[in-house]
Each structure stands twice: as structure tokens, then as C-alpha cells.
Amino acid sequence: MQDHTIEFAEARRHDSLQERLERAFIRGRLSRRAFIRAVTAAGLSTTGLQVLADELEAIRANQTERAAKLQSSYDYIVVGTGSAGCALAGRLAQRTEASILLIEAGDWDVAPSVMNPGVWFTNLGTERDWKDVAIATPFTNNRPIPEHMGKVVGGGSSINATIWARPFKSDLDHWAEVSGDSAWGYESGLAIYRRLEDWQGTPSARYRGKGGPVWCQPAHDPHPLAPAMLAGCRSLGLPVLDDLNGAREERGNGFALMNQIIKNGQRNSMARAYLYPVLARENVTLLVNAHVDRLTFSGQRVTGVQLNRGGTVAQVEARTEVVLSAGGVNTPKLLMLSGIGDEKQLRAHGIKAVMHAPEVGRNFQDHLLHGGCLWEPKEAMPHRNSAAEASGFWTSNSAATSPDVNLVQIELPYASEVVAKDYAPPPTSWALCAGLVAPKSRGTVSLRSAKPDDRPVVDAQFLSHPDDVKALAAGIELAREIGNSGPMRDFVKREVVPAKSLKGKEMEAFIRNGATTYFHASGTCRMGKDSQAVVDAKLRVNGVQGLRIADSSIMPRIASVATMATCVLIGERMADILLPPT
Template sequence: MFTKQHHPLAAGDIVNALEAALYRGKIGRRRFMQLALAAGASLSAVRAMAQEGGDAAITQLYNAQALKDSYDAIVVGSGTSGAVVAARLAEAGAQVLVLEAGETDQVEAVLNPAMWPTNLRSERDWGHTADPADSVNGRSLILPMGKVVGGGSSVNVQIWARGHKSDFDMWAAEAGDDAWNYDSVLEIYKRIEDWQGAPDAARRGTGGKVWVEQVQNPCPIAPAMLDACESVGIKAYADMNGEMMEGDGGAALANVRIKDGRRVNIAQTYLYPVLRQGNVTLLTGAHVTRLTLEGTRVTGVDFVKDGAAHSVSAGRVVLSAGAINTPKILMLSGIGPKAELDRINVETVVDRPGVGQGFQDHVLVAGCIWEYNEPQAPRNSLAEATYFWKSSPDLDSPDTQPFQIEVPYATEVTGPQFNPPAAAWTISPGLVRPKSRGRVYLTSNDPMAMAKVDAQFLSHEDDLTAVIRSIEKCREIGNSAPLSDFVKREVMPGALSADEMRDFAKNAAGTYFHESCTCKMGQDDMSVVDANLNVYGVEGLTIADASIMPRVTTGNTMAPCVIIGERAGDILTA
């Protein structure tokens, strides 16, 4: 169970939060000036910010009240990829409407890095749950997804994990386009990043718009875990996104999207700066029900806001609704497997059998837990040290990514079974190259009904084997000498028989909340989009979110989703 942690705000941090609230119309210009001056900002800076932020709020209020009948582009979803592609289109001069089903991100649960767990199952979470599965002992695993401005970048753990070199080379091979390979993607990362850590001119960028730093002032247990990893043969690196992710893996402190002690979501980086432009409108509380089509050309979208139905047209629609809701919208619009559409009485417009298929997510085991000798307060986002490693030496790249979590982390089964004390810490075994595949499907044509997910976690025997090996490696690390000062006792799982360990793995399995791959990019019959992210058989429709991944990346998915948004921006503005 996670615990809340509150950080005092620095003066600059307060001003940043006030400025974001001003941009979203949550406070007025005069009140902003009063509070920002009281926080210590200079009069000239406050006046400039008040002018720009006030203009943005007024522009957004006007645009929302005077919706156009038609836009150059409609972006469905303001999440990690959607915020990027919307900003890229707006910067190119397009008239852009961004439709977000959720509401504002200007709340403490989003802004405070340590409060991220409080977003789960809140109004900022779509509330999806996987179907019960025998492969996890009949359990129904929760599948949180952001329903808020900024999407997943507003509610998850702020980790900036680029992915492994082999991920993007595999994507390029699947797409038949070298623009997706590692060398090409690395150039995008270098272009957009403002990396605050150890210089690495070959791999890291500075001066870009995307702030990335290594965790600041980490809990002492985090560097101790790196020493523990080295004691069992896992090399520690200064940067989790540098050389380490071009080879066999290693251990490192986390790269994060935290600045001055506050979360920096992707909307703040990309979307907020264009909100004062008259050519972009962010409409929150807008639930898209279907795409409108003329034949096989998408002409716009239907959506509901405040109980009223709206229909808006566009020259291009970009679906960035996430790996569950993007295939849902496609199927409700008649684009998907014909047999599935027939079952829910939706007329098939384009038969694409891959829509909703191939669901993937990383497995996160909750967890291997030790009681502290002396309690340590968690810092940053509660998770500061990680490692990538192969569960089998014959693999070509790492398939596991455990994270150290500075509080006890157990499931609804293992928590009552082992009763971990509050003063405890966790290493959570993680599987980041799953072979199990699930699907997203609909049970009705009601657009307000939730899509269903048959996730099939650990259904492939190789996945269960890899998870068990990861548990064993985490226990070896947690019980090693470099962590002994932090250990009073091992709480769970302890030494178990082979059958007991299989049962523990199934009862402790959870997810990293990295839902993906349900509208994959590729060239085979099950692919949904081509290398340019256009939907096969459909005109005027782009998909830009984690659903297009041919295989989920090795590690947390925020950074690769920014890449997807940037690639969409490059393609659509070329």
C-alpha cells in the first residue's frame, strides 16, 4: 500500500503552479499577480506571465463557447502522445480542436510527485479492470489509464524510460521504415530533451523543451540498491537511458519528469505553451462517441459534453485516446473485426481484424518486501532505483525491469497473507517483454459503456517462468550485504517451494499500467496502421498513442509515447 508524501513548495514552484492555473482559467489575472508577487517573483516577470496566461485563459474560454463547425485537425485525447501532436499541429498553424474526456490537471494529486497513487480509481482514472483470468488465479487486475489533461503523464510515476535499442529496430522492421529505428528515434530524443544529468553528447540532448533529470536527493536505500545489484553481477550506470539501454541492461537511479519537486506532465511542456494561440482549442469533459465517415473517409467526430451531443468536422482526425479507448472508438465507428462488429450490431465500414487485438502490458509483481531496520521516508515519486536484466542469458536484450519502491507494495491477496508492516520497502519484479497477448472488445454499441479487456496476463508459460526468475533475483538483491543496513527481516515471499512460488507469482502479479499494442503498426493483415500512422483502408485518420506499438517498449512508456507524438507531428506537418 502506498502512502502520501507532501513536499514544501519552493517560490519558483509556487509561481509555476499559479501560472498553469492561470492558463486553465482556474484563477484570474489579478489574483495570479497578487499570489505570484507574494511568492517572490519579480514585477516584470509577473506582468509578462499574467499577460500571456490571461490571454490563454480568455482565448480558451472564447474558443470553447464558440466552437467551429470545422477544424483542420481534431485530436482525440490530450494525453502523452495527443498533447505532443496537437502542439506540433498548432505550431504549424493548423486550426486544432483537442477533445479531452477528463478535466483539469491542476490538482495537488497530479502536481505532487508522491501523491500519484491517489489518482488511481479517482475521477482522473478511466477505471478499467481486466477480465478475471485463471493465469492469475482468477483475479481481476486493475488497468488505470489517465482521464485528465495530460493523460497517463498526469497520473503515473513520472519515469522517463526511453526504451531499449532493440525496441525501435524491431518497430522499424515491422513498419518497413527506418524512420522508426533506434538511430532515427535517438535523434528525436536528443532534439527534444533538456537533460540535466551527466553529459553524453552521443545520446542525450540539452536545451530542448522536455525537462528530464535524475532523481534528486534520493532516499539512501536507492543508491544502496545499485550497490546491491553490482554485488550480484548487474552493472550500475550513471544514466538509465544512455549506454545501459543499448546492451544487456544494468542498474541506475531513475530519470524523471520532476522539476523543483513538482510533476511536469507532457501537457505542461507541449500543450500549455500553445493555448494562448487562437488556432488551438482544448475542450475538457468531451466524450467522443464515434467517428463520422463518408464512405471510408473520416470527416470528423461526434462527442458529448455536459449531456449535449455535438458533431464537428475536420480534414484530419488523430486518435490519441489510449490502447483501450482508441480501438473502442474505431469499433463503434465500424472499423474493426467484422465478426466483433456484427456481434454488437455495428455496421462494418472497414474490416480490420487487428483492431483491439494484441493487447500488451508490463507485469509488475507486488512484491518482494523487507521490513526496515530504521524507517526511511520515501522521496520523489516513491520509486527511485531500477534495473533491467535478462531472465535467461540466451535472450538478446533485457526482459525484466524491477523497481525499488520505498513503501510496502502488496496485492489484495498477498497483503492479507503476509501482513507487511508500514515501515517496509519493496523490490517489485517486473516483466517488460511479455509474450502473453490479450484483446480489447465491446459488449454493446453503447458509447458510454466501458470497453472490456481480456488481458491474459502470464498466460504464456515463458512469462510465468521469467517472473519467477525475476522474483528470485530480487530476493537475492534484497538479501545481499549492501542492503543489510536497511533490513530487519524479509517479509515476503521468503523461501518457497516451486509450486508455492508459482502460486505466489500469480497472486502477486499486477501491471505497470502500460497498456499498449491494440492497433499495431506493421505490414501484415493484423496491422492497423502503416509506417505513417494512417489506418489501413481509411482516409483522413491517424492513430498516435501506445496502441500503435508493434511490441511494448522495454520500460515505462511515457517517453516512447512522446516519440509517437513527435513522429506523428513530423509526418502531418511535412
């Protein structure tokens, strides 16, 4: 994305002040009265301030006390508070009095840049981001590709875009087939979505839920560019739907306004949906700024975790289970640091293997977002919501079982660093980007060293499979057709990128130079019924006891949608496995 330095600097200036106030309050350094007085005096937003103050006060009172009195053991330990971890912990806390310890390496999610969906991208590269980078390869023209992941309460649901996209039927039915468990199939998943959603759009008895913890709605008061894109799709004979979830999951192709987790103008992350309602409970302890260095064992049984809090190392036992929800990069890293992985690779770092599991860290997958196809508008267009409001799925290959291309309309000049340099799009430009959502390329995550503080090596191998290049080429051509269609003319002064049809090597170079990702790292601890799978259908890590995984790493094949909603499904399934619903 291009550098909007002046615009974002102003947002960060206000963010830093309110962030300091909220952190001071939640850590007990400000009284409730002093917090409200300070926010008001600073001229910051006071919308919902009394409710926010009450919420933070209750959480602070409980969590400050419980973190200060860390117990030596808990019934369940959940490592990571991303989308899956939030869903799992929230459901467990509601359904049992068992003690639950959640461990988050990042801080609280109180930064205004988290809560304001319109500046979500300003979180990238900050302390709320793990800042991993996929190493350069010839397949991306020797460009390293950032792999942003949330290092904050709420994980990616707190720092990434606010898109609620549910997996295709073919995705979940494939998982059911390879796991040997029909509970991973589409009909079971659909029942879970109906119970967890609080859908604000047109009701649907089959597809949508009401009254659940996850608020989701069609893009509210979208920029006119969004319906114009849909009109452009319709003019080309592409299917335009009332809802981008629901029927699309079964029928395949379709375009519509996005579903978003924006409530009253603010992000309603999975932390807000699942964790905040239970953080005042006596059986829930959330540690922030706490790094899990490795798992602890007794023989082949995982007994707990070794964690580091500001340089103080402690061990905490799990009486029942440890569940890793640290994501597609950190979960395999933690397994390998703990001696679960390829024995030869572990030995090279001086780590004794507890369990030889060569598939740990393999099968890495992510969605690629091409940055991008851009147009200069006739006049400046301030973005709305999360700056992306219309999208769609399309099958470029007639042999595919579900769409392999996702088109995303972005109300900003979204471009890779190479495309931005080569074409210099005006800062008012908008983009229509082709995304690869069914990649055939596979990469790896491996240890850099045995030091917990060292980030792992992400060798994504993006675009190493020729079919991925073909799919993106088709998607780029479709994006240009839509962007240059009649219904879009009111928003087009000129096409800036690529401004002409590209063929052969020229198109290939454009694709490799424009490749970025959606930040959906997945697949590195895949689920399956075969002997090489890292976890089984119950998400138990094969070869050891007392350890499960519930996050994007278990995906045998990445779901062909933004992964937040799929990770929530994984967390909900984990809760049902641990505590079957009555």
C-alpha cells in the same frame, strides 16, 4: 498497493482546496488577484505562484473564448491529450498555422496530486482515471487487475509515476523491421530524443539532448536506499550505469538511478512540456470534459468526430486529418464504435461495419509489476521524489534479444491485495519489485455494447504464456538477492515477503497472486506492413482515409520500458509524418 488511508486523506484534503481554486481561476470564476489572495490566505504553497497565475490567466483567456466559439471544422482534430497527443499537438502548433482541435475526456491537470510527484498514486481510482479493470482469469488466480489510465490533460504523464525511460535499440529496430520503414529504427529515434530532451544529467553528445521541451533528470537527492540498492547490484556483479538511458538502450542490462520528469519538485508532464507553451496560440483549441462518441464518415473517408459535451452532442469536421491518441484501450474502442473492427463482433452489437479490421482490439499487451518482495526497515523512511528512484533491466533468458525483467525499488510497501493480506507487511516496509517488460501473453479489448458510455471489456490474459511466469520467477529471486545483499543491511530489519525461497507451485501461486500492472496498455491497433495490420508505417488506418493513430496502441510489440517516453516518440514521429521537418 496497501491502503495508506490517513496519509493520503490529508494530502487529498489540501488537494481539493487548491484544486478548486485553480479550476475556478482557469474557468474564469476568480480574477487573478482573487486567486492569488485565496491561495495565500489558505496557507497553500505559493512557490512560483505569480508565474502560475500568469500562465493560467493566458491559457484561460484563450481557451475559454475558443471553446465557447467552437468551430464547425478544423484542419486537424487530435483525440486525447496523453503523452503522444501532447507531443503531436505541441509540435504541430509550433510548425504550422493550421487550426488544431484537441479533445480531452477529462478535466484540466491542475490538481495538486498531479503536480506533486510524491503522491501520484492518490490519482488512481479518482475522476482522473478511466478505472478500467482487466477481467479475472485463472492465470491471475481469478483476480481482476486494475488498468489505470489517465483521464486528464496530460494522460498517464499526469497521473502515473514520473519515470522517463527510453526504448531499447532492439525495440525500435523491431518496429522498423515489421513496419518496413527505417524511420522507426533506433538511430532515427535517438535523433528525435536528442531534439526533444532537456537533460539535466551528465552530457552525452550521442545519447542526450539539451534545450528541448521535456525536462528530465536523474532522481534528485535520492533516498539513501536507492544508492544502496545499486551497491547491492554491484556486489552481485550486475552492471551499474551512470545513466539508466543512453548506453543501456544498446547494451541491454544495467541498473542506475531513474530518469524523472520532476522539475523544481513538481511533475513536468507532457502537457506542461508540449501543450502549455502553445495553448495561448490562436490556432489551438483544447476542449476538456468532452467525450468523442464516434467518428463520422463520407464513404470510406473519416470526415470528423461526434462529441458529447455535458449532454450536448455536436459534430466537428476535420479538413485534413483526424488523429486518435486516446490510448491502448480507448482508441480501439472508438474504432469499433465507429464501425472499424471485426465485422462479426460489430454486428453482434448492432454496429454496421465500415471496414472489416479483425486485428482492432487484439494483440493487447501490458507490463506486469509483481507486488512484491518487501523488507521491514530498522526505522521509518519517508519516501522522496516519486517513491521510486532506482531501477534496472536484466535478461533472464539467454535467448532474448533484450532484457525481459525490470527491477524497481519502491519506498512504500507495494503489494497486491492478496500478498498484503497473506503477509501483512508493516506500513514502513519498502519493496523491490520484479517487473515483466517483454511479455509473451496477449489479450484483447472488445466492446461491451454499442453505448459510448460503456467501458470496453479488457481480457488481458496476463501470465497465460508459461515463459512469462518463468521470467517473473527469475526476477523475484534476483530481487531477493539484491535486497538481502550486504550493502542493503542498514535498511533491513527483516525480510517480510516472501521471507524464504519459493519453488514450483508455491512460487507460481506467489507470482499469480502478486501480479499487478504498470498501467501501460499497448498493442491493440498494431503497426505493420502486412495486410492484417491496423495501421501502416505512416500510422494511417488501413482501409479508410483521413484517419491516423498515434499512441501506445500502434506498438507491434510493447517497448520493454515504461511507455511514456516511447509514446512521446510516437507523437513526435506523427508530427514529422504530417509535416516533414525542413
